[in-house]
Each structure stands twice: as C-alpha cells, then as structure tokens.
Amino acid sequence: MAQGLPVSNVVNVDVIMSPTAATGRNFGSLLILGTSTVIPVSERIRLYTGSEEIGADFGEDSPEYAAALVYFSQSPQPTQVYVGRWAKTLATAESGSVETLAQAITAVLQFTNWYGLGIAD
Secondary structure: OOOOOOHHHOOOOOOOOOOOOOOOOOOOOEEEEEOOOOOOOOOOEEEEOOHHHHHHHHOOOOHHHHHHHHHHOOOOOOOOEEEEEOOOOOOOOOOOOOOOHHHHHHHHOOOOOOOEEEEEO
C-alpha cells in the first residue's frame, strides 16, 4: 500500500539521453602530401585558404602548387586545403630520418582535420 504524496507532485524530472556527435574528419578538406622541405617535419601539416598562399610558400613550379590549382578550380570552390610534409628527403639543418610513403601517411593520420588525400611528388 502506497503511503504519502506521489513524487511527481514534488519534482518533475525529464531525462534526455542523446549521443554526442563524434568529432572527426572535416569532409570538406583535402590533404596534399608533398615532398618539398618548406614545412618542417615537426610541424607536419599547414592549413591554406587559396592556391596563391601555397604558391608564395612553395613556389609556382612546385607539385604542391599544381595540386592546389586543380583542387581550387572545382565548382563549388573549396575554402581550405591542408598541405602536409612527406620527409622523402630532409632539409639541410633538419634532423630525423627519411620516410617511405606508408610511413608519411601513418604520420599524418594523427591529424584528423582532413578527409581526402592527394600525393604531390
């Protein structure tokens, strides 16, 4: 036999359980993985918003710039691209070891802000 007042007269509780959206890859960003020594291995990737920025950093004859021109010529035009470093060769003052393509891809997988991958070599 129930005694006293029902709890619903005192407290109204609604429990809403909704899953948190998973943080993950940006489905609108490409990573161009190149062999130029402009980006240090310690930095690994950089964000660019136009091919002009990549041309200024890498030079207009670089494979990274050529890949960026193709990428930004899409319609609708993307707003950003990441350029990553594949340590196929090392810069003069740079320490570390050279990488195979598989090792470079494994290294950039720790950055989850890109979705597609293009190799510029």
